[in-house]
Amino acid sequence: xxxxxxxPPGAGKGTQxxxxxxxxxxxxxxTGDMMRSERASGSELGKRFDSFMSQGKLVPDAMVLELVxxxxxxxxxxxxxxxxxxxxxxxxxxxxxxxxxxxxxxIDRVVSMEVELDEQIQRITGRRTCLACGQVYHLIxxxxxxxxxxxxxxxxxxxxxxxxxxxxRKRHEEYLANTAPLLGYYGAKDLVVSVSGVGSLDDVTxxxxxxxxx
Ligand code: AMP
Numbered sequence: 001x002x003x004x005x006x007x008p009p010g011a012g013k014g015t016q017x018x019x020x021x022x023x024x025x026x027x028x029x030x031t032g033d034m035m036r037s038e039r040a041s042g043s044e045l046g047k048r049f050d051s052f053m054s055q056g057k058l059v060p061d062a063m064v065l066e067l068v069x070x071x072x073x074x075x076x077x078x079x080x081x082x083x084x085x086x087x088x089x090x091x092x093x094x095x096x097x098x099x100x101x102x103x104x105x106x107i108d109r110v111v112s113m114e115v116e117l118d119e120q121i122q123r124i125t126g127r128r129t130c131l132a133c134g135q136v137y138h139l140i141x142x143x144x145x146x147x148x149x150x151x152x153x154x155x156x157x158x159x160x161x162x163x164x165x166x167x168x169r170k171r172h173e174e175y176l177a178n179t180a181p182l183l184g185y186y187g188a189k190d191l192v193v194s195v196s197g198v199g200s201l202d203d204v205t206x207x208x209x210x211x212x213x214x
Contacts, residue, residue, distance in 0.1 A: 001026065001080040002105055003212055004087070006182065007113035009171045010120030010127075011197045012204060015136050016113070017084040019205050024214065027076045031086040033134055034067050035059065036160075040131075053162055056170030058178060061091045072099055080105070088179045093186070109212045110186040113197035113204070117172060124168050128157040142201065 001024065005013040017028040035053060039046035045063075052059045068086060071077065087093040100106050115123075126139040132155025137144040145151045162171065186192050193211040197204055 001109075001212070001214075002083070002100060002107050003080070004083045004107055004110040004186070005113065005208075006110050006186075006192075007197060008115065008117075008120055008175045008179075009168060010124040011113040011115045012123070012201075013084045013113060015142075015201065016204060016208055017082045018135070019201070020082050020208065023209075024080075024082070026080040026082060027074075028084050029068065029071055029077065029081045029086065030084040031059075031064055031067060031088075032084075034071065054167070056162055056167040056174060058088055058174050061089055061095070064088075064092055065095050068096065069099060072103075080108075087182065090181060090185055093182055107186070107189075107191055109193060110182075110191045111208050111211045112183060112192055112194045113208075114194055115197040119198065120172065121165055121168055124163050125165055127163055128159055130155040131158055132156070 003020075005017050005020075007013055014028075014030060014033070017030065021028045032053075035046075035049040039050050039053070048063070049059055064086065072081070083096070087096050097106065123138060123141070126141070128137045128139065128144060129135070130137075130150035130153065133150060133153045135150050135152050135155075136142075137150075137157060144157055148157060149155065150157060162168075183192060195204070195207040195211050
């Protein structure tokens with residue numbers, strides 16, 4: 001099964017994608033996470049990603065395509081994937097259709113997670129992410145253990161550089177200009193199911209499971 005988790009920054013895509021991976025035994029393909037780990041490696045490519053990410057701008061489509069092509073070839077993605085934060089433009093969606101088509105697959109469902117802008121900003125600015133395993137916490141809604149380390153692996157928890165209010169507003173503008181039009185692209189293929197992204201983590205997971213029929 002190939003599913004796109006769609007929605008604005010702070011909709012909860014990453015958190016829910018991680019929960020679904022465990023249940024469905026297919027990997028999360030999160031281009032933002034992949035770019036952050038490339039950046040953390042200190043490579044030249046990582047520095048190029050950072051020049052866009054730190055300003056809340058989208059990374060050019062050609063660079064994203066290369067990342068996803070390599071990732072999709074890995075063995076764990078042979079039965080499907082949960083795409084999180086990708087595709088983010090219509091050309092990315094077209095190239096994903098092409099890549100999946102070559103291996104006789106297609107997007108089965110696009111789950112659009114809906115959350116208001118004020119809520120997105122509140123969620124994002126309180127977000128803390130584990131440097132080691134990527135687990136996501138929120139200082140209020142999903143508080144990390146009292147020792148301030150990751151509950152899974154005791155890794156260090158950090159705030160993402162682009163999770164400040166100023167950059168979040170820029171990311172939201174990018175979302176409206178370039179990413180939201182994908183709802184029309186996938187809507188024309190009758191693939192979109194909208195779910196509210198507001199509520200407990202379990203409630204939202206249940207809505208997504210219903211939307212994808214598992
Ligand atoms: P995310 O972790 O999905 O919130 O992405 C963080 C940042 O990484 C975005 O604001 C973009 O700068 C960049 N990024 C992640 N995924 C993509 C993508 N599919 N296309 C373009 N830029 C991306």
